[in-house]
Amino acid sequence: MPEQLAFAMEVFLNGLMAGVLYALVALGFVLIYKASGIFNFAQGVMALFAAMTLVGIQNGQVPFAHLINAIFGTHVHTFGWNVPSVFALIFTVIVMILLAWAVQRFVFRHLVGQEPIILFMATIGLAYFLEGFADLMWNSEIKKLDFCMTANTCLPQGINLAIDEFTFNAFGYGFFIDNLDITATIVAGILVAALIAFSQYTKQGRAMRAVADDHQAALSVGISLNFIWVLVWSLAGFVALVAGIMWGAKSGVQFSLSLIALKALPVLMLGGFTSIPGAIVGGLIIGVGEKLFEFWVGPLVGGATENWFAYVLALLFLVFRPQGLFGEKIIERV
Amino acid sequence: MSTQESYVTEDGRTIGPTVMEMKNITLRFGGVKAITDISFDIREGEIRAIIGPNGAGKSSMLNVISGFYVPQEGEVWYKGAKRPPMKPYEVAQQGIARTFQNIALFEGMTVLDNVMTGRMRQMNAGLLSQAIWMGKAQQEEVENREFVEKIIDFLEIQAIRKTPVGRLPYGLKKRVELARALAAEPSILLLDEPMAGMNVEEKEDMSRFILDMNDEFGTTIALIEHDMGVVMDLSDRVVVMDYGKKIGDGTPDEVRNNQAVIDAYLGVAHD
Numbered sequence: 001m002p003e004q005l006a007f008a009m010e011v012f013l014n015g016l017m018a019g020v021l022y023a024l025v026a027l028g029f030v031l032i033y034k035a036s037g038i039f040n041f042a043q044g045v046m047a048l049f050a051a052m053t054l055v056g057i058q059n060g061q062v063p064f065a066h067l068i069n070a071i072f073g074t075h076v077h078t079f080g081w082n083v084p085s086v087f088a089l090i091f092t093v094i095v096m097i098l099l100a101w102a103v104q105r106f107v108f109r110h111l112v113g114q115e116p117i118i119l120f121m122a123t124i125g126l127a128y129f130l131e132g133f134a135d136l137m138w139n140s141e142i143k144k145l146d147f148c149m150t151a152n153t154c155l156p157q158g159i160n161l162a163i164d165e166f167t168f169n170a171f172g173y174g175f176f177i178d179n180l181d182i183t184a185t186i187v188a189g190i191l192v193a194a195l196i197a198f199s200q201y202t203k204q205g206r207a208m209r210a211v212a213d214d215h216q217a218a219l220s221v222g223i224s225l226n227f228i229w230v231l232v233w234s235l236a237g238f239v240a241l242v243a244g245i246m247w248g249a250k251s252g253v254q255f256s257l258s259l260i261a262l263k264a265l266p267v268l269m270l271g272g273f274t275s276i277p278g279a280i281v282g283g284l285i286i287g288v289g290e291k292l293f294e295f296w297v298g299p300l301v302g303g304a305t306e307n308w309f310a311y312v313l314a315l316l317f318l319v320f321r322p323q324g325l326f327g328e329k330i331i332e333r334v
Numbered sequence: 335m336s337t338q339e340s341y342v343t344e345d346g347r348t349i350g351p352t353v354m355e356m357k358n359i360t361l362r363f364g365g366v367k368a369i370t371d372i373s374f375d376i377r378e379g380e381i382r383a384i385i386g387p388n389g390a391g392k393s394s395m396l397n398v399i400s401g402f403y404v405p406q407e408g409e410v411w412y413k414g415a416k417r418p419p420m421k422p423y424e425v426a427q428q429g430i431a432r433t434f435q436n437i438a439l440f441e442g443m444t445v446l447d448n449v450m451t452g453r454m455r456q457m458n459a460g461l462l463s464q465a466i467w468m469g470k471a472q473q474e475e476v477e478n479r480e481f482v483e484k485i486i487d488f489l490e491i492q493a494i495r496k497t498p499v500g501r502l503p504y505g506l507k508k509r510v511e512l513a514r515a516l517a518a519e520p521s522i523l524l525l526d527e528p529m530a531g532m533n534v535e536e537k538e539d540m541s542r543f544i545l546d547m548n549d550e551f552g553t554t555i556a557l558i559e560h561d562m563g564v565v566m567d568l569s570d571r572v573v574v575m576d577y578g579k580k581i582g583d584g585t586p587d588e589v590r591n592n593q594a595v596i597d598a599y600l601g602v603a604h605d
Contacts, residue, residue: 194465203457203475204461204464210440210443210451213443214438214441217434217438217440218423218440218451219402219421219426220400220422220434220438220515221426221431221454221514221518222424222454223423223451223454224421225423
């Protein structure tokens, strides 16, 4: 096999894995959009906030340390203990559920029945608030995220030697595939399968779909809209946490993490705003597309195509297939 | 005839004691009175109709019963207790199911899923159990699915079980909505103009379903209807409303011969 083709295959595989991470963020958008028609601009910041909370709890950071020190003239920064990842994860999930409740209670409950654009603006406000809040609570340093289920089984990092060896024997060229990306792919797969099963075969999943479809009808069969919205925001918070862990482990927990939301936009244009499988396929196409495009076309135009490829692809979709690959087709009955 | 004693109708159905009572209900929208001081009761196992010309306040009355409107004055008594002001979903959880005049279904979901949502009240496995799809949640899903299949058979919509509701014609949508309400095994089933916009054949089908539901499941039904003829054939007792006021209440025969009712429907010379 020619070296060039093997290299392209490696790029393709890496693209797939990068796509999974995009898809994880897009998934959070789809969940909220389906159930409440809100395009949640804060999804990326939620991932950041979740990752920061996880690391903060793990490292035993004192929340709002700067604020406390400024007010009381103290110098506290950490509790001086480390919390095992599993417990930190559970705490973070609880924090995300509380956040979901607060968002519903203090923001969207007052905006029921408003125009979509107003709800969208509210999520932009939420994004800025949450970013500042995360800064205040856990400070703005870049933090390293090591996530370990037990002392010896951490999120794996670095080259997967088995794949390297296998491909070297097969093609005479060893592929560089990051262990973390493989793990992210598996986790994302499980998460999506679980979410689809939940929404198809359980009472609350059905209620979620019902609320997405018709509020009045949902009320008439005994579904509490508030409860479902809190549930949906909690699920989106959980998905944000998973995305935050994966991205955080890859590139450190830092504020630029919130910008991954922007990469999720083209994914949604491709996959459709209302489709969970669409978010996955969209993510994969963008991931592979931008890596291969960079590989083949990049050298001809001076590189850095990854910055814009996804958006151009999304633009093409908007022109030719505005509902995305899997989105519900918009049919106007007359 | 005391409202607390059961009696047997001519066609052999047992009508039980009062299950719901509306006492002096008044509903205002700003300065407009939609309902003025109306009282009536619904008894277990009966088919109770609310009729009246357009704009008489019938739908408002149904919305008061189902919790979509909260009346400014008056009390709603349900199963012997005064009902505090409630959200519509809480009313539904208490066992009062309803259909809508202009159909409120989950258009993107299949017929089966739509009817399954009617079982919300009967399914109470914890969120965690549902999330991991084990134990109670799984068992519950299967049991309720069986019941729903029975309802689907009963209303003769087996052929469209897996069809998304959005694709169905009007008459079938009405039937799916009825199935969803019936699936809740309601103590009271509220039907808002179940026969609006139907042709004669569809009306006959719907009448048959309403009678069969009442007969086989013993469902208490309160319905609003425009079509006098249909109502008189179906119902045990009829409330007549006009301009938000009650102008008649009794068996179809009594109502038919009530002068106020005749005036309201046929018009009367004001002199």
